[in-house]
Amino acid sequence: MIASGCRRLRQPIAVALVAVALAGAGAPHAAAALRFPEDVFAFANETVWEYHTDAASGRQWWTRRDPRPPFSLRCGPMARAVRQFYVRARFEPAAPPLDEAGYERLVRAVMASDPRRPRATRIVIPGYPDLRSFSAAHGELIRRTLSGAWSSQLQRGNWRMIFPFSRGHQAATMRRLVRKLAAGEAPIVHVLRFPAITLNHMIVVYAAEESPAEVRFFAYDPNDAAQPIVLAYDRVARRFSYPRTPYFPGGPVRLYEIYDGWLY
Amino acid sequence: MAGCTRALVAALLAVATSGCVTGHLWQGARRWEQATRFEQASLTGDELLVRYEAAVSDDAGVPLAACERRAAVSLASLRAVSFTADAATVRFVDDPAPPGEPVPISTETPDAPGAPAVLRVHDPRVPIAIPGNVFTRVTRAPWVYPLLPLAFCVDLASMPVLLFFAPGAIVIGD
Numbered sequence: 001m002i003a004s005g006c007r008r009l010r011q012p013i014a015v016a017l018v019a020v021a022l023a024g025a026g027a028p029h030a031a032a033a034l035r036f037p038e039d040v041f042a043f044a045n046e047t048v049w050e051y052h053t054d055a056a057s058g059r060q061w062w063t064r065r066d067p068r069p070p071f072s073l074r075c076g077p078m079a080r081a082v083r084q085f086y087v088r089a090r091f092e093p094a095a096p097p098l099d100e101a102g103y104e105r106l107v108r109a110v111m112a113s114d115p116r117r118p119r120a121t122r123i124v125i126p127g128y129p130d131l132r133s134f135s136a137a138h139g140e141l142i143r144r145t146l147s148g149a150w151s152s153q154l155q156r157g158n159w160r161m162i163f164p165f166s167r168g169h170q171a172a173t174m175r176r177l178v179r180k181l182a183a184g185e186a187p188i189v190h191v192l193r194f195p196a197i198t199l200n201h202m203i204v205v206y207a208a209e210e211s212p213a214e215v216r217f218f219a220y221d222p223n224d225a226a227q228p229i230v231l232a233y234d235r236v237a238r239r240f241s242y243p244r245t246p247y248f249p250g251g252p253v254r255l256y257e258i259y260d261g262w263l264y
Numbered sequence: 265m266a267g268c269t270r271a272l273v274a275a276l277l278a279v280a281t282s283g284c285v286t287g288h289l290w291q292g293a294r295r296w297e298q299a300t301r302f303e304q305a306s307l308t309g310d311e312l313l314v315r316y317e318a319a320v321s322d323d324a325g326v327p328l329a330a331c332e333r334r335a336a337v338s339l340a341s342l343r344a345v346s347f348t349a350d351a352a353t354v355r356f357v358d359d360p361a362p363p364g365e366p367v368p369i370s371t372e373t374p375d376a377p378g379a380p381a382v383l384r385v386h387d388p389r390v391p392i393a394i395p396g397n398v399f400t401r402v403t404r405a406p407w408v409y410p411l412l413p414l415a416f417c418v419d420l421a422s423m424p425v426l427l428f429f430a431p432g433a434i435v436i437g438d
Contacts, residue, residue, distance in 0.1 A: 164284065213349045213382075213395030230376075232378055243378065250378065252323070
């Protein structure tokens with residue numbers, strides 16, 4: 001997928017901001033759902049295209065990478081898998097580790113679970129404290145188990161992207177994301193500029209910070225394992241902006257939630 | 265009569281399903297005016313009159329022009345306990361010289377990339393620093409209006425095809 005980075009939101013900061021939010025309405029706040037970087041992959045999806053931006057005009061063009069990166073076009077499967085690990089797996093660092101075949105069995109079980117419906121029972125992954133360290137040690141196994149680019153192209157909610165997005169829809173999406181984050185969920189969103197194809201990407205939102213002017217959403221970008229990105233929602237314009245990244249010059253985008261309900 | 269009913273149902277269906285050609289055309293004609301620099305302000309009654317420079321961009325964020333604008337912000341709307349920018353009452357005005365008592369102001373640029381400029385009024389009657397996006401205005405490029413009937417006709421023809429294939433995409437897709 002074509003697709004971004006900013007700053008690191010540490011857990012204590014998020015907790016402190018939640019405390020501030022509880023102390024007074026209107027104050028900046030954030031609710032921690034998924035943790036970054038602990039609950040995301042240690043490796044990144046690589047882009048098929050090499051992106052170039054003209055600094056003066058902001059015009060963007062791209063050329064094909066040669067040779068093609070071996071692990072690419074996987075933003076959708078990676079975002080989905082991060083959610084699956086978040087809702088379906090539990091890491092037990094003190095438990096004795098398994099061999100490669102044992103881990104493969106567990107990873108396949110997590111990947112086969114329904115990302116739309118969390119289950120009460122969780123698959124226990126022994127020997128590691130979190131997904132970050134597990135994926136650093138077993139990156140090849142996870143890359144092999146992740147579904148291919150087809151699962152992004154055939155994502156159930158793709159029908160929505162061809163229809164226009166009203167400002168009211170984007171405002172409702174913002175409220176929905178804030179509500180879900182407060183409930184500890186990790187919403188996956190499809191970010192796009194259709195009919196332009198300069199951005200068509202899937203990311204996992206994990207925290208929000210509100211100010212009088214904006215709501216800033218912190219998200220895991222499968223294209224960047226090192227740092228999260230910040231999606232800014234302008235309260236008056238009622239639109240989201242995506243930051244400048246190596247693959248996108250930055251600017252307004254539209255988004256909707258996927259892996260949510262039977263239509264998306 | 266029956267033909268008339270069918271045409272009406274088809275028209276309503278096209279409207280209700282937010283046809284892509286009409287919708288994208290309407291969306292593409294959006295013009296955004298966003299305050300970039302505040303130049304002058306004055307207080308009159310319970311309003312703050314502001315003269316500022318605005319950047320005009322299209323829906324993709326491509327800059328098109330810069331212009332000078334004036335607007336009046338209700339001070340009462342700024343006094344809300346949990347103020348957010350969308351709660352401000354703003355009235356755009358055309359008067360070239362805003363009346364009232366001039367007050368000193370400054371424009372602040374926040375650290376966060378892409379965040380709107382902030383108007384700081386150095387007067388105790390203005391209770392807070394005003395986020396620049398309260399002055400954001402959305403308009404439509406005039407060329408869109410004559411094209412709307414044509415786009416609507418295209419949608420009337422294409423919508424049944426889209427509706428036919430949409431369930432397939434949902435069933436087959438993950």
